[in-house]
Amino acid sequence: MPELLEMRGIVRCFGALRANDGIDLDVRAGQIVGLLGENGSGKSTLMNVLFGMLPSDSGKIIFRGRELSGHRPRDAIAAGIAMIHQHFMLVDAMTVVENVMLGWPAAGRVLRTAEMADRIRQASRRFGLDLEPFAHVGNLPLGRKQRVEILKAILREADLLILDEPTSNLAPTEVADLLKILRSLRGEGKGIIFISHKLPEVLELCDDIVVLRDGRVTGRVPAAGASRARLAEMMVGRDITAPHAPLPHTPGEVRLAVRNISVPGLSGLSFEIRGGEILGVAGVDGNGQIELAETLTGLRRAESGTILLDAVDITCAPVAARVRAGMAYMPADRSSTALVRNMSVAENLMLRDSDRSPYVRGAVLARQPLTAKAQELITEYDIRASGPGVIVARLSGGNQQKIVVARELDRAPAVLVAHQAAWGLDPGATRFVLDRVIALRNAGAAVLYISSELEEVFAISDRIAVMADGCFAGLVSRAEADRGQIGLWMSGRAA
Amino acid sequence: MSEPTSSLRIAVPEQTRRVGFRLQPGDRLVVRILIAVLLSMLCAGALVAISGHDPIAAFIALVTGAVGSPHQIGAALNRTTPYLLAGGGVAMCFRAGIINIGAEGQIAVGGMGTAAIALVWSNDLSALATAAALLGGAAAGAVWAGVATAIHLGRRVHEVLATLLLNFVALLLVQQVLAGPLGQFGAGFLQSPLLPRATWLPRIPPFNAHVGFLIAIIAAAALSFTLWRTRFGFALRVAGNSRRAASYAGFSLPLLTWSVMLLAGALAGIAGGIEVLGLHRRLIEGFSLGFGFKAVTVALLGALEPLAIVPAALFVGLLEAGSLSMQRQIGVPSALVVVIEGLTMLFVLAATVRRL
Numbered sequence: 001m002p003e004l005l006e007m008r009g010i011v012r013c014f015g016a017l018r019a020n021d022g023i024d025l026d027v028r029a030g031q032i033v034g035l036l037g038e039n040g041s042g043k044s045t046l047m048n049v050l051f052g053m054l055p056s057d058s059g060k061i062i063f064r065g066r067e068l069s070g071h072r073p074r075d076a077i078a079a080g081i082a083m084i085h086q087h088f089m090l091v092d093a094m095t096v097v098e099n100v101m102l103g104w105p106a107a108g109r110v111l112r113t114a115e116m117a118d119r120i121r122q123a124s125r126r127f128g129l130d131l132e133p134f135a136h137v138g139n140l141p142l143g144r145k146q147r148v149e150i151l152k153a154i155l156r157e158a159d160l161l162i163l164d165e166p167t168s169n170l171a172p173t174e175v176a177d178l179l180k181i182l183r184s185l186r187g188e189g190k191g192i193i194f195i196s197h198k199l200p201e202v203l204e205l206c207d208d209i210v211v212l213r214d215g216r217v218t219g220r221v222p223a224a225g226a227s228r229a230r231l232a233e234m235m236v237g238r239d240i241t242a243p244h245a246p247l248p249h250t251p252g253e254v255r256l257a258v259r260n261i262s263v264p265g266l267s268g269l270s271f272e273i274r275g276g277e278i279l280g281v282a283g284v285d286g287n288g289q290i291e292l293a294e295t296l297t298g299l300r301r302a303e304s305g306t307i308l309l310d311a312v313d314i315t316c317a318p319v320a321a322r323v324r325a326g327m328a329y330m331p332a333d334r335s336s337t338a339l340v341r342n343m344s345v346a347e348n349l350m351l352r353d354s355d356r357s358p359y360v361r362g363a364v365l366a367r368q369p370l371t372a373k374a375q376e377l378i379t380e381y382d383i384r385a386s387g388p389g390v391i392v393a394r395l396s397g398g399n400q401q402k403i404v405v406a407r408e409l410d411r412a413p414a415v416l417v418a419h420q421a422a423w424g425l426d427p428g429a430t431r432f433v434l435d436r437v438i439a440l441r442n443a444g445a446a447v448l449y450i451s452s453e454l455e456e457v458f459a460i461s462d463r464i465a466v467m468a469d470g471c472f473a474g475l476v477s478r479a480e481a482d483r484g485q486i487g488l489w490m491s492g493r494a495a
Numbered sequence: 496m497s498e499p500t501s502s503l504r505i506a507v508p509e510q511t512r513r514v515g516f517r518l519q520p521g522d523r524l525v526v527r528i529l530i531a532v533l534l535s536m537l538c539a540g541a542l543v544a545i546s547g548h549d550p551i552a553a554f555i556a557l558v559t560g561a562v563g564s565p566h567q568i569g570a571a572l573n574r575t576t577p578y579l580l581a582g583g584g585v586a587m588c589f590r591a592g593i594i595n596i597g598a599e600g601q602i603a604v605g606g607m608g609t610a611a612i613a614l615v616w617s618n619d620l621s622a623l624a625t626a627a628a629l630l631g632g633a634a635a636g637a638v639w640a641g642v643a644t645a646i647h648l649g650r651r652v653h654e655v656l657a658t659l660l661l662n663f664v665a666l667l668l669v670q671q672v673l674a675g676p677l678g679q680f681g682a683g684f685l686q687s688p689l690l691p692r693a694t695w696l697p698r699i700p701p702f703n704a705h706v707g708f709l710i711a712i713i714a715a716a717a718l719s720f721t722l723w724r725t726r727f728g729f730a731l732r733v734a735g736n737s738r739r740a741a742s743y744a745g746f747s748l749p750l751l752t753w754s755v756m757l758l759a760g761a762l763a764g765i766a767g768g769i770e771v772l773g774l775h776r777r778l779i780e781g782f783s784l785g786f787g788f789k790a791v792t793v794a795l796l797g798a799l800e801p802l803a804i805v806p807a808a809l810f811v812g813l814l815e816a817g818s819l820s821m822q823r824q825i826g827v828p829s830a831l832v833v834v835i836e837g838l839t840m841l842f843v844l845a846a847t848v849r850r851l
Contacts, residue, residue, distance in 0.1 A: 299742055320745030329743070336737040343736060351733065351744045354726050363725050 003062075004029045004191040005050075005160055010059035012045050019045040020056070021215035027160060027191040032182065034206035034223065035195045036235055038454065042215040043195050047162055051083045052076045064159065082153030083162045088145050092138030096120065099137055100152055123154050127184050128177075143174030150181065160191045167201055179205050197284045199228045199491040211235055232487025236454055251277045251462075254311075255446035256415045258296070261305030261315075265291040267470045268305070273415070273446035278437070280461025280478075281450040283490055288470035289450045290332065293419040296448070297329040298322045310414055323352050326414030330404050330421045332450075338404045339392050346374035346388035348403050353411065381406035382432070398429030405436055416440055419450045434460050454486065466490055524798055531842035532810065539835040543827055553825045560820025561813040567820075569702030573774060575812030577602060577783070579711040580766035581790035582808055583718045584759030586799040590722060591755045592735040597643050597658025598763045599787025600665030601636040605764025606771040607669050608635025610677060610687050610778035613694040613771075624693040629768045636764015637757045639665060644756040648749055662787060673780055685780035696773035705773030711808075714762060718801035731755060763787070792840050811836060 005027040012020040020042045027033050037043045048054040050061060052071040061068040063079055071079075090099050097117045101107035107116055117133035124131045129147045137145060146166060153161050163182075167175045182192055182205060196202050202209055203223050211219045211234040219234045252275035260268050266288045273279045283289065294300040296307060298319040307315045309325050317325065331337040339348050350359045350370060358369035374388035383402045385395055392400055401421070408416065418437060422430040438460060441447050450467075451457050457464055458478070465475040466489035473489040476482075540550035561571045581598040588595035612631030616624050643657040672678070673685040696705040722728035734741035734751050741748060766786070771778055793811055797804030818832035 299739075318745065318747070319742060323745055331743060333739070337739040337743050340733055340736045340740045343732065347729070351740070354729055354744070360726050363727060365724050365726060365729060367724070 003027070004031075004064060006060075006062040007046070007050065008060045008062075010046060010049055010061075011057045012042075012049055012054060013057055018215050020049065020059075022059070023212070023215070023217055025193075025210060025217075027193060029159065029191050030186055030189045031208065032186055032192040032194055032206045034202035034209040035193055035212065036197070036199070036202055036209060036231060037212035038197070038235055038452070041212040041235075043212055044164065045215075046212070047083065047164060047193070047195065050076070051081060051162065077156070077158075080157065080159040081162065082156065082158035082160070084146065084149045084153065084164065084166060086165045088149055090137050090145055090148055093136070095134050095136055096131055096140075096148055096151075097133040099148055100133075100155060104152075104156065106156075119155060120151060123151060127154065127181055129181065141174070143177065146178065147181065150185075154185070158190070160193070161185065162193045162195070164195045165197070166194070167196060167198060175201065197491065199231055199488075203228065203231075228488060228491070229484045232484055232491065236483050236487050251275065252444060255309065256296075256448070257306075257308040257311075259306045259308075261295055261302045261307060263291050263295050263300055263303050265470050266295065269471055270305075271465065271472065271475070273448060275414075275444045275446055276441055277462045278441050278447040278449050278460055280457035280464045281448065281467055281472075282454050282457045282464060282486060283452065283467035283473075285452050287467045289419065289452075289467055291470070292467070293329065293331065293417050293448075293450060296417050297327055320355065323411070326411075328408035328411060328413035328416045330401075330408055330416070330418040332420035332423065334397075334400055334404065339400055341393040342391060344389045345378065345383065345385050345392055345395070345403060346371055348392050349374045349377050349388075349407050351407060353407070377406040377410060381436075398425050398432075401425060401429065401433065405433055409436055409440055412443070412445075413440070414445055416445055416447045417450070418447065420452065421449070422451070422453070422456055430456070454483075454490075458483075525803075527846040528796065528798065528843055531846040532839055535835055535838035535842045538838050539831060542831065542834065546827065548825050548827050553821055553827045556821040556824040557814070557817040559817070560824075561817030563820075565701045566703050567816065569699070569704035571809075571813045571816035572702065572704040572708040574816050575808045576705075576707040576711045576773075577766035577770055577786050578789050578793045578811055579708075579804060579808035580714055580769070581759075581763040581787060582793035582797065582804050583711075583715050583801050584762035585790050586794040586797065586801060586804055587718060587722065587731065587755050588759050589794060589799050590735045591731040591751060592738065593752060593755060594655050595640070595643075595658050595756060595759055596655060596791055597640060597661055597787065598759070598766075598790040599783065599785075600658075600662035601639045601760045601763035602767035602770070602783040602786050602790075603662075603665045603669045604639040605632035605636035605760075605767030606778055606782060607672055607677070607767075608632045608764060609768030609771045610690060611635075613690040614677065614687065616691065616694060619693050621693045621695075621697075624691070625696060625772060628690075628694045628772055629765055632764040632768025632771070633761040634764065636762070636767065637760040640756045640760025640763070641753075644753055648752060666781070669778070670780055673778060677778060679777075687778040689777050690772065694772055695776055696769065705769070707769035707773045710765070710769065712805065714765075715801045715805050722801060727754065763790070766790075789836070792836060796839065796843050810839075 003026055007023065007025040010020045010023045011018065023042065023046055025046065035043050045054065049056045052073045052075055055070065063081065068076070068079065091102065097113055097120055100120060101111055101116055120131060120133040123129065129151055131144065131147055131151060137148060166178060179201070186192060194202065194206055203226065206223045209221055209223050209226060209231065210217060211231060213235060254272045255275045256273045259270050262268050269292065271279065281289065291300065295302050298317060302315055305315070306313055309327060312325060314322050314325055335341055340351065353359055358366060358373050360366060371388050377383070378385060378388065381402050383406065384399050392403065416437065421437065422433045425433065434456065437447055437449065449457065449460055461478055463475060463477050464481050464486065465472045466486055467473070468489060474485070540554065543550040543553045560567060562568050581602055585595055585598055609628045609632035613624070613628040616627055618624055639661065643654065643661050646652050646657040647654045670685060673687060677687045679686055679688045696707055698705050722731065730741065730746040730751055733744055734746060734748060738748060741751070767783055770782055775782055789811060793804055793808045796810070797807035814832050814835060818829035821827050822829040
């Protein structure tokens, strides 16, 4: 069968980072290609280049024998490429047929609603979508909403469908239905790119599997005969040189004890961290990490269970009380939780400490001491800003995160919860953050280090837990950790 | 914790949030606002010309009508006072990301509270009587804002709806009270009896302005200090920028909402009380019609900066004070001033909101 899509030598850089470093990808008509890779391996960048949302720095895209270059999403759609995003682009208040007609010239200037509804019913029957044209999209479950997106692609006669993490929000039965629909689309000669972290699905559905790591293709194998362990290894790699091996730890008393905490998305989690110990939490995003971090730090209320910090029950303590008790937190969301982008460096450095000296006298902010303290932290943590009054939004991502690090560590906390603390940072800033966290551990604090970057977790942790589906799929000491096993735990169903 | 999701939170001009420690002199924001005011005046001039009058003469009549004599200045300052007080409270709410447009009702209820206290007050000591009556107004305004806050936080009704709809209830409540317990029997008009002389606001001699203007200036300075120099003000600014960051910082969002709403309600209540004690010396139906919405105009015109609201309120106050003499002398309808106010609002929003 002829090639439907040929991508050759795609390169795309963000600053010094080569997000795509010469990637080739081929898809034939009637073929499902699985695209595997960790966060940051370059999958999304590659798809954004293909769909015309990002220009490539070099490389060639040939789709149905015609070269696409300098194209925009509109051109990609016209050429017959459909992208189904993780977050659906649907109007909840409208019906299925209205959503299908939205922005589609073929629906006519005066909308031909009845005719479109007929076409929807036909397509729905043919591919087993089970969609009622006049149902309101807002009332549909997630799996059905996704089918509306697929339906849009089918009716617009797309030849190539890109599905970005299509199963991450679906229940198991919905996943099974989705896979069935995708197989019937393959039967009609469509090409499909299926992006996922989840090995079992990819193995079950795809014809060929392409694995990306660090912006390069590390392997293309037929799904038949590929083993999970082999794929996990290609994804994670093994020649990872840890940037620094932390000193062997001599754990002290238990500083953080979590017993059986539950919130929606987190089911009955229990663990302990001792002083001088880093517990690294690996796992694919969206498996309960944010719930865990926010429940520990007080942004979410635990529905059941207890949290003890230095043997004091803080389960129901408000955020400020937890900070006073010694809980530090570096949230994954830097732009609107960890920092106030439109406020100054000095104000962000006192964000969580404005009730303490040197920042405040009575209820009045102490100007000079505040600025002096900010200047001190700027120097100590090497924050590259021209002064304490600079607006944080003007700083680079690395320097923004240094503000968070400075603020949270200057308090000399008993427990640190760090969530994606080095995410998106360049190697220098990453190293800086990791070194500071390790220094805090060596000073006797307990650290919970949550990251979807497995390499970071390996580099920094004394023990490693893997989160899947709101609980720990496994917990091992680093010495005993086996990358293949960890990859399997990450992929959802343990072997 | 109540956090209704809404797209209305963007109603605060983005530029005003980009200020660091305080509004820098020569900040381009100031220039933008001045240009916006100038453009609106030019448009208004064009309208006057179209209607067949001389725009220059109309402008001169407007200015002399506002500042031509000490008495006229005094009248303009009296006009300015309620906008300044209520506008300051509105600005604090907007800074915290709470769109309070209930000043209208809070002013009305504040006037009612002041009148009620003044009518039952029997002490002849003037300062005490006035202070008690104004405090009554502040309390009444705060209660009215508190009702909106309780509905907003308790029932998750969006604050715009809660504050806006209570305005109408407040106006009807004042009417009802004037038709009953506080009303003057046989006046032929919904008003209270004249308030005891001890409660009247003293006047400043050459201008004949009441001391309410001074109270408003002091309040603006206090608000500016609160916003930029206190921990409470810091919490408000953090919450206005990001509610999640405020939670992360350990500030209680419900507590912040309560505090700033009660503060704004009290300020609006005092504004109403000052109108009653300083100008009318009795409670009159509809004495505050439109004040609350002008307070929003003034707050935005002043870029939500309490000190910058002083010139903004003066601008509106002077315009309105001068409009009547412009109508008398040139024949340009005083309603033109309403058009200028609207145009100014549009231009200022166009100049300050960065992108939708």
